[in-house]
Amino acid sequence: MSGTSTASRWGLRTLGLGYLLLLLLAPLVMIFYKAFEEGLAPPFEAITSADGLHALKLTLLMVVISVPLNTIFGVGCALLLVRHKWKGNGVIDAVINLPFAISPVVIGLSLYLLYGTDGWFGPALAEAGIKVLFSVPGMVLASIFVSLPFVVRETVPVLQEIGTEQEQAASTLGANAWQTFWRVTLPAIRWGVAYGVVLTTARVLGEFGAVTIVSGSITGETQTLPLFVEKQYANFNQAGAYGASILLAVLALATLLGMNLLKRKEDA
Amino acid sequence: MEAHPATAQMAPRAGMRLPGVGAGAGRGLVVLYLSLMVLLPLAALTSQSLEGGLGTFWDQVSSPLAVSSLKLTVICSLIVVVVNAIFGTIIAWILVRDDFPGKAAVNAVIDLPFALPTIVASLTLLAIYGSDSPLGIDIAFTRTAVVVALLFVTLPFVVRAVQPLLIEIDREMEEAAASLGAGGFTVFRRIIFPNLLPGLAAGVALAFARALGEFGSVLIFAGGLPETQVSSVFIRNQIESGNEIGASAVSVVLLLASLVLLALVSLIQRWTSRHERGSSGGLTTMPMSGSEPTGSKEEGDDERN
Numbered sequence: 343m344s345g346t347s348t349a350s351r352w353g354l355r356t357l358g359l360g361y362l363l364l365l366l367l368a369p370l371v372m373i374f375y376k377a378f379e380e381g382l383a384p385p386f387e388a389i390t391s392a393d394g395l396h397a398l399k400l401t402l403l404m405v406v407i408s409v410p411l412n413t414i415f416g417v418g419c420a421l422l423l424v425r426h427k428w429k430g431n432g433v434i435d436a437v438i439n440l441p442f443a444i445s446p447v448v449i450g451l452s453l454y455l456l457y458g459t460d461g462w463f464g465p466a467l468a469e470a471g472i473k474v475l476f477s478v479p480g481m482v483l484a485s486i487f488v489s490l491p492f493v494v495r496e497t498v499p500v501l502q503e504i505g506t507e508q509e510q511a512a513s514t515l516g517a518n519a520w521q522t523f524w525r526v527t528l529p530a531i532r533w534g535v536a537y538g539v540v541l542t543t544a545r546v547l548g549e550f551g552a553v554t555i556v557s558g559s560i561t562g563e564t565q566t567l568p569l570f571v572e573k574q575y576a577n578f579n580q581a582g583a584y585g586a587s588i589l590l591a592v593l594a595l596a597t598l599l600g601m602n603l604l605k606r607k608e609d610a
Numbered sequence: 611m612e613a614h615p616a617t618a619q620m621a622p623r624a625g626m627r628l629p630g631v632g633a634g635a636g637r638g639l640v641v642l643y644l645s646l647m648v649l650l651p652l653a654a655l656t657s658q659s660l661e662g663g664l665g666t667f668w669d670q671v672s673s674p675l676a677v678s679s680l681k682l683t684v685i686c687s688l689i690v691v692v693v694n695a696i697f698g699t700i701i702a703w704i705l706v707r708d709d710f711p712g713k714a715a716v717n718a719v720i721d722l723p724f725a726l727p728t729i730v731a732s733l734t735l736l737a738i739y740g741s742d743s744p745l746g747i748d749i750a751f752t753r754t755a756v757v758v759a760l761l762f763v764t765l766p767f768v769v770r771a772v773q774p775l776l777i778e779i780d781r782e783m784e785e786a787a788a789s790l791g792a793g794g795f796t797v798f799r800r801i802i803f804p805n806l807l808p809g810l811a812a813g814v815a816l817a818f819a820r821a822l823g824e825f826g827s828v829l830i831f832a833g834g835l836p837e838t839q840v841s842s843v844f845i846r847n848q849i850e851s852g853n854e855i856g857a858s859a860v861s862v863v864l865l866l867a868s869l870v871l872l873a874l875v876s877l878i879q880r881w882t883s884r885h886e887r888g889s890s891g892g893l894t895t896m897p898m899s900g901s902e903p904t905g906s907k908e909e910g911d912d913e914r915n
Contacts, residue, residue: 350794355708358700359716365762366722368745369734376737419640423893426633430641435893436872437644440652442816442896443868445823447842448861451849452651455658455858462654486647495896502893541724548727551825551842555849568729568826575733575830587730594725601725602718 373591377584388574388585393562397570397586401547403478404566408485408546413539416493421527423494424501441490449487450555453480457556476558481566484552489545493538500534500608501527533608540604544597548590652865659858670859678836679844680863686753686840687821690760694817695810698768705769706776720770723763728826731762735831755832756840763827764817771813772806779805808882812875816896819871823864 377385388394419438423431441449457474458464467474474480508530512522528535550568557564561573567586574582631639659667670676704710705717723731735758740750749755779802787797825842832838834847841860848857876894 347794351708354700355704355710358697358704361697362701362716362719365758365765366719368738369731369762370719370722370726372738372744373730373734376734415640415643418636422633422636422640426637428633428637430637431893434640434644436876437648439872439876439894439896440648440868443819443823443872444652445825445842445845445861445864445868447825447845448655448823448864449651451845451857451861452655454849455854456651456654462650483647483651487651490647491896495894498893499895544725548725548730550727550729550829551846555846568727571727571729571733572830583733587733590727590730594722594727594730597725598718598721601721 370591373584373587376580377588380581384581385585385588388579388582389589391582393565394570394582394586396562397565397567398589400478400481400564401566401568404481404485404549404553405543405546407482408489409539409542412486412490412542413493413535415490416538416542417497417531417535419494420497420501424498425506438491438494441488446488446549446551447555450484450552453483453487453552453556457483475556476560476564478564480556481553481564484556485546485549488549488552489542492541492545493535496534496538496541497531500531504530533604537601537604537608540597540600544594547593655858655865656862658854659862661855666855667859667862670853670856671863673856675836675839676841676844676856676860679839679841680860682753682756682837682839683822683841686756686760687818689757690764690821691814691818693757693761694764694768695814698765698813699772699806699810702769702772702776706773720766723765728763728824729830731827732759732830735759735762735827740831750831751833751835751838753832753838756828756838759827759831760821760824763824764820767817767820768810768813771809771816775806775809776802808878812878815871815875815878819868822867822871 389398419434422428423435454475455461456463457467457480459468463474472479474483504527508526509522512526513519517525548568549566550572553566554569554572557566557569559565559569559573561570565573567590571583571586571590574580574586659670671680701720705713705720735755736750738745739747739755739758741748749758783801784797787801792800823842824840825846828838828840829843832840834843839847841864845857845860845864848854848860879894
């Protein structure tokens with residue numbers, strides 16, 4: 343078309359697709375090849391081993407706790423930011439973006455210091471018999487921190503786009519705030535929220551850096567699937583590492599599929 | 611659709627109430643959640659880094675290992691960002707302006723690095739570009755491996771930031787320029803590139819922030835050798851050897867870099883939203899996913915009112 347010759351078009355296409363092939367596609371194919379190199383049995387045994395199953399369960403537990411909390415927070419916070427002008431909104435908006443830019447290791451260390459034996463919260467919680475570090479609560483806090491922005495960031499633009507006319511109409515017709523939210527606002531923003539939920543889930547499932555610092559990665563105790571992958575690799579157990587990797591890769595592909603379906607719904 | 615003027619007057623804010631709690635209480639809850647989950651841990655980190663005073667902080671940050679890890683991290687991240695800017699724009703270009711079989715699938719797979727756990731990425735990069743490489747390329751445990759791992763995890767940022775801007779560019783301007791005799795490259799340099807610049811800058815800043823702090827994808831593929839030790843791996847090693855002040859001092863340096871980059875992104879967005887009709891009301895948007903600007907297809911004119 344305008345100004346683009348056939349030669350330069352093919353040149354760009356080759357460059358772009360070649361880059362993607364080497365950087366994305368080849369590694370993706372490699373996970374599957376490596377996992378099944380010795381047949382179906384080794385990866386399957388790795389996942390269904392006691393430690394593998396424990397890691398899977400713990401990973402799902404992270405999702406079940408962190409995702410609903412961040413979703414409720416995310417929708418509520420987005421409503422506040424978009425529908426209620428306030429001078430503090432800019433600060434809230436900025437703080438929400440922090441987890442995107444901060445290293446997972448720095449996040450892990452921050453929690454480690456806050457809840458550690460010398461930390462501000464550590465001694466009091468220890469006295470109350472609550473163990474945060476090297477156990478589930480610390481891992482949940484890490485998961486919440488790293489995945490906090492997604493629902494807010496996906497809901498805000500959708501809320502801005504739908505405007506307030508329908509909400510105002512509903513309340514003029516006598517609907518209370520809850521009814522307006524459930525019957526008018528939520529149906530209008532649901533695909534945006536769902537998109538945020540998918541991103542949150544993917545991030546929690548795959549989080550490594552922050553969780554590894556606060557959990558200590560104790561096999562059979564505080565190991566999620568990504569930590570399991572690393573430990574298996576470090577112990578020269580290729581089958582175990584790739585077995586768990588394949589499970590995580592399949593979940594990632596499901597995430598991509600979900601993202602695309604939701605994007606289409608949102609645009610429709 | 612316009613709001614009926616009478617209804618708007620009769621119920622000025624009624625439909626905007628937050629369900630369950632009022633705006634004031636809602637704000638309180640949001641601030642509480644953010645403080646507990648995000649701000650307090652970061653405050654604890656900062657306080658720990660200054661435990662021994664500013665002198666100790668400086669000694670830790672300027673120790674040879676800390677400096678070499680920071681240097682490596684910054685240099686690799688800079689390389690990564692330049693490559694991303696070029697290839698990200700090319701990929702966005704072929705996704706918007708080109709047409710080829712399988713384009714939808716390619717567009718979908720761009721987000722893979724956001725969905726795939728970083729440790730899995732590291733393991734599989736080692737499998738394909740390590741000593742058993744089926745392609746005969748062995749770069750494992752080198753600085754090149756650091757760069758490749760960072761390229762993998764940051765790939766979507768520039769693509770997803772540039773793509774929506776490319777969709778919105780007025781094709782008539784390009785055609786006018788071309789009909790006046792401008793060549794393909796001139797059209798790109800004078801018309802397309804200036805339009806893409808804000809997205810490119812925001813994407814680059816976010817990719818840079820991500821690269822500075824990346825941990826999982828580098829860990830297995832590049833390892834923790836002295837010459838491939840990026841700052842996040844350095845921090846982890848300091849924690850493991852019990853040097854909490856050293857770990858937190860370098861962490862604070864990374865944290866400051868993140869803050870500067872986020873401020874930059876928000877400045878870019880504020881600057882562009884002042885020059886465009888689609889104001890985001892001062893709230894940031896993140897090119898973190900396949901989000902194309904919804905409603906860009908329907909002119910977006912009736913919102914102006």
